Every structure is written in C-alpha cells, then in structure tokens.
Amino acid sequence: MYRVTRLPNGLTVATAEMQHMASVSLGLWVGVGGRFEPKELNGVSHFIEHMLFKGTRKRTAKEISQSVEGIGGYLNAFTSEENTCFYSKARHDKFDELLDVLMDMFHNSTFEPSEIEKERGVIKGELAMYLDQPHHYVHELLNETLWPDHPLGRSLTGTEKTIDRMGRRQLLNYQDENYISTTTLIVAAGNLRHEKVVQAVKRYAGRFPQGKRPHFQPFEGTQDCARVRLFTKATAQMQIALGIRACSRHDERRYALRVLNTILGENMSSRLFQVLREDRGLAYSIHSGLSFFDDVGTLTISAGLDTDKLPQALKLILLELKRCAAAAPGAAEMRRARDYLVGQLDLSLENTENQMTWVGEQLLAYGKVISPKETKERLGEVKPVQVRAVAKEFFRPERMNLAVVSPLKQADGLTTLLSRTAN
Helix, strand or coil: CEEEEECCCCCEEEEEECCCCCEEEEEEEECCCHHHCCHHHCCHHHHHHHHCCCCECCCCHHHHHHHHHCCCCEEEEEECCCCEEEEEEEEHHHHHHHHHHHHHHHHHECCCHHHHHHHHHHHHHHHHHHHCCHHHHHHHHHHHHHCCCCHHHCCCCCCHHHHHHCCHHHHHHHHHHHCCHHHEEEEEEECCCHHHHHHHHHHHHCCCCCCCCCCCCCCCCCCCCCEEEEEECCCCCEEEEEEEEECCCCCCCHHHHHHHHHHHHHCCCCHHHHHHHHHCCCEEEEEEEEEECCCCEEEEEEEEECHHHHHHHHHHHHHHHHHHHHCCCCHHHHHHHHHHHHHHHHHHCCCHHHHHHHHHHHHHHHCCCCCHHHHHHHHHCCCHHHHHHHHHHHCCHHHEEEEEEECCCCCCCHHHHHHHHCC
C-alpha cells in the first residue's frame, strides 16, 4: 500500500492508499528540526512553523483556517528535534484544496513584521505556559541534563533571549537555507491514487528551491556517573523524570528495548504501574517511554508524587530496573508485551493521519518505508534473553539522569541513591 516517487528536483512524494476510507490526510514534511539550529537561533524552526499560519500573498491567517475548516477539515503542525510537519485532513475529494493551502503556506507566507511581533509574544506566552506546567517542564530539564551543551538539550520553543533576537531576515534566511527540495516530503494517506497525487504535486514542484542538505551536530558527550537536576518550585505535587541513555533508531537492539519498555512501564499492566500505583499507591501517574534519534536514544520514566514519597518511589523504580537486568521475563509476560505492541500498531494505523505520520517518519528516519508487517515480525522475534541483555546494558548508573521539579531545595542524596541501587 506504500508507494514512493522521487521527482527530478529531489522532492519526494509518498502515499498510503486506503481506498476504503472516507478521508485523506496530507503532510508536508521537512527533515529539519530543533537539533539543526545554531545556539543563537534556538527555536527558529518552531517560530517558522507558527509564521506559516499567519498569512500568505493569497490568504490572510483567517482565510488559511477557513480554506480547510470550511470544507470540513482541519489543519495543524508540529516541530520535533529532527523534523517539522505541516498537515491537514479532510474528506478524500477535497485533496486538491488541502494541497493548495499547504503549498500556499509553504511558498507564499509573507512574514509580515507586525505578525512576527505578535507571534513573538504568543511564543513567549507558550514558554511561560510550559514553565507553569511541572509535568512538561521536568522533561525540558531532563533534556538539558541528558544532552548538556548540545542542541538536543535545548528547548524546541527557544528562550526569551533567542526569540527576541530573531527578526524577519533571520527567519527567512533559515527557511531559504533549510526548507529545500531534498529535505522535503509530500505524504498523503487515505482514499487516493498514487499517480494522481504525484501529478498534483508536480504542478508545484518547480517552486521548491534546491540547495545543500543541512546537517546536525552528532552527540559525542560522555557520562561517568548518575546525574541529578533539581528545579525548586512551589508545587502541590513533585514531578520526576528519570532518563536513561539508550541506543539510536538504527540500532538492532531497539526492538528488544521496545519490548522491555512495555514490560517496564508503558501501560497499566506494566511492572512500574502495578508496583507504584496499584500495590503502594505512591503515584497517580507513572509511565515509561522511548525516544529514538539518529545517533542516540532514551528510555524515560516519569511520575507525579507527593514530596515525601520520593525516596521510597525512586527505590522501587530502581529495584524494578535491577529485576529487569537480573532475570529474563517469563513467557507469559513476553507474550503480553509483544501482543500489546502489535495490537497498538494495528489500531493506530487504521487512521489515515497516523498512516501519513508513519510514512513521513519512516522516510525521514531511514530513507525508506519499513512496513508495519516487518516491524511486527521483528518484535515477534525478540527473545527473553535479549530483553534482559538490553536491561543489563542500559540500566547502569553512568547512563542515568534524574530531573525533579518540586519544592525541595536540595537533592538530599539522590545521586548516591541512583548510584547504589542501579544495576
């Protein structure tokens, strides 16, 4: 169902044909995100993302929204560390309208100085909002700790200083240099035909500038002991995030790590949820998740706790990490974890938007679309001994980083606790 065509100018068009669906989802992907930015332009990708909604030579900001919402669809965008995506969804017979709006935004946005100033204020408000949300801010604090003095450790939103520094010239220069044909994908999923999508995109292909593909700075830092980062704030509940350095998305161990993460903390059946939430009542929320990048990756455990529960909760979390490294999971636990991962993948890909996201992320990450069938087969091949092996490899003090947002003013031996209790 996946087809990919690369046009002569380097622009890539990809589709997932789902003829039984009523909708079509369309994404315009750029293989550039926060980690590509120089320090002085931290947040520029996110700023540009905002500005593409603020008016073109053809449409005002209101007319951009009306052009999509007025045909029963919706329009949105996001910026990540390695990608930026502008996407829309509507009934399948409205594909041409969706494409016209996205192309208009991408090529004809005016970056009016007055709109830039207004959006500068909006983004500063977004920064303040995140600071007021401890469950969000703790992850920004963790990234700074995991990836010190590196773009991966910086906020995707930028800082007040960098946002204030950016003017129209900086925004347009960055867009001109990085939003080029060889970094751009047009991805559509739903009730469509690949050939028709390619022909439609060809009408706009000549507008995409060509240039030198941008590169990012690989992470080359080292860590020889556990690290703790504390942010003191008057909160009713403390938020913690324990980040464990793992492997990149190209590492074959990622499949075993996904099974391990599911066993450890991805759902309500997981060990962490059962021990901390169900058995002890220490946390309302406890969850683990994975982030994979081109050169590095993390497994992150997040929890919301009462302040006096931190030592007990952290000891239990670390005890579960030791258990994972000490013994391979049993057959029943392995089966449940693999079935959960396969089931979640199948359920998510019933949706045209998720299919569009799957194709875009796969192409930008690997240069090809790895089929869900192959992914499910690889997950099914994971053995219990491999799950234990990745736990032994990654659950070590020198890979651990803890961020805490709470009223606490001192770390109170948390670094020692991580070092003594970990594998």
